[in-house]
Amino acid sequence: MLLERFNRGDDAAFDRIVTRYAAEVAALANRLLGWPQDVDDVVQDVFMAAFTGLRKFRGDCKLRSWLFTITINTCRRHRRRLGRLRSVPLEDAAPNLYLNEQAEMAAIDSETFARVRRAVRMLPARYREVVVLRYLQGLETGEICRLLGISTNAMNVRLNRARKRLKEDLLELIEVTA
Amino acid sequence: MTEKQITELLQSADRAAGPPSFGRISAHQIRRRLRRRRLLWGGPGLAAAAALIVLGLTLWNRDLGPQEVVVPPEQEKIASLETQVKQLQAQTQATLELVNDVLARERQTQQLDALEAELASIPDPVEELRKQTDKTAFTLLYRADRLYRELNETESAVEAYEQIIQLFPRNRWADVARARLLEIRKPLINDSKTEGDSKCKSRSV
Numbered sequence: 001m002l003l004e005r006f007n008r009g010d011d012a013a014f015d016r017i018v019t020r021y022a023a024e025v026a027a028l029a030n031r032l033l034g035w036p037q038d039v040d041d042v043v044q045d046v047f048m049a050a051f052t053g054l055r056k057f058r059g060d061c062k063l064r065s066w067l068f069t070i071t072i073n074t075c076r077r078h079r080r081r082l083g084r085l086r087s088v089p090l091e092d093a094a095p096n097l098y099l100n101e102q103a104e105m106a107a108i109d110s111e112t113f114a115r116v117r118r119a120v121r122m123l124p125a126r127y128r129e130v131v132v133l134r135y136l137q138g139l140e141t142g143e144i145c146r147l148l149g150i151s152t153n154a155m156n157v158r159l160n161r162a163r164k165r166l167k168e169d170l171l172e173l174i175e176v177t178a
Numbered sequence: 179m180t181e182k183q184i185t186e187l188l189q190s191a192d193r194a195a196g197p198p199s200f201g202r203i204s205a206h207q208i209r210r211r212l213r214r215r216r217l218l219w220g221g222p223g224l225a226a227a228a229a230l231i232v233l234g235l236t237l238w239n240r241d242l243g244p245q246e247v248v249v250p251p252e253q254e255k256i257a258s259l260e261t262q263v264k265q266l267q268a269q270t271q272a273t274l275e276l277v278n279d280v281l282a283r284e285r286q287t288q289q290l291d292a293l294e295a296e297l298a299s300i301p302d303p304v305e306e307l308r309k310q311t312d313k314t315a316f317t318l319l320y321r322a323d324r325l326y327r328e329l330n331e332t333e334s335a336v337e338a339y340e341q342i343i344q345l346f347p348r349n350r351w352a353d354v355a356r357a358r359l360l361e362i363r364k365p366l367i368n369d370s371k372t373e374g375d376s377k378c379k380s381r382s383v
Contacts, residue, residue: 011205018203030198043200044211051208109194116191135188163184170187 003063006054014054018047021064025071031132032075034121045074061146068137069147072129079125119169127162130155315351318342326358336362 005013022043029042049070057066120128133144145155322338325331339355339362346352 011209014205014208018205022200022203023197026198026200030195031192035192035195035198037196037198038200039198040200044203044208047203048208048211051205052212113191113194116187117195120188120191131188135185136192163181166184 003054003057003059014051017050017063021067022047024064025067028068028071028132028137029075031120031136032072032129033078034128035117042071042074042078045078046071049074065143065147072147076125116170119166122169123162123165127158127165130158131162131166134159311346312349312351315342315346315349318345319351319355322355322358326362332362 002013002016006017025046026039026043029039029046030037033039033042046067050067053070057063120131123131129148130144133139133147139147141152141155145152148155150158318338319342322335322342325338326335336359339359342349342355343352343359
């Protein structure tokens, strides 16, 4: 319905699409890029690509999946442009030592989660994408394979290797939380 | 580490990071950005084309005449263009002739080379004749030697050696024939000498 309206030249239809999917696109981009938090450029690029390509969209898949594909490709391009992942933010690097007891617990949690994010960020791109789509976006195997253009077998291999690496990096944390 | 643990840990970490920030996006805004991008990408190209046109015009004006900026009438322009075309045609013609000339020379050189190669493959007739002569002289010598040494036909051998010397006086086998003749005649001379001595002795006696 929205697509038909957009194809007829109704800009409001595109605004509705943006309103509906922008948060999800931003979240995915944020996770794929290693939580830089400011993903305005990427989101703008994604919707600009969507705006120019929407007339060619044949509806073979869901609009959400199509936008996710654009997001993945835009993030890959963005990473290539940067040449490397952004440097680790200060809040991720070291906890504040001067805190009261209640805040200390929060700081410990914060440090733990920062370490987890850092471990994900350090994964090679092909493993990180699978981890993000599977564990954070909660997508089904079939959809992940479609989005990344890989076979189920390849996806399982990547997921296993990513899990192995995460396990190596976060072994202490798992033992503590268990 | 189970899948459930990983999922929980990752989701908690993601939640702790908080939602990402991004600006407001609208179709109108995107249209504006696209227009700006087109301008940015199209701008340098247009500027380069304009610069080329200006440069071309400047050069054109300089060729026509540096001082006068008066625009020539249409007919003059056409006439100058016709002259230029004729000049270009003449240049092309001259270049073509030159190329043809060079090609003809190249062909001639190739033909000459081929003829020389063919000539080189033909054996030298003088040399051939010399070889044949040598061979004949040797055959005759061989025959004469057989007559002299194997068949003891000394007279026939002497004739044969003399024939060799007569026919091929400068040939190396003629030298050999002379040597053989000397060899044959030596005992005869000695015999005649001894005969002469005995005659002298008998006379003196």
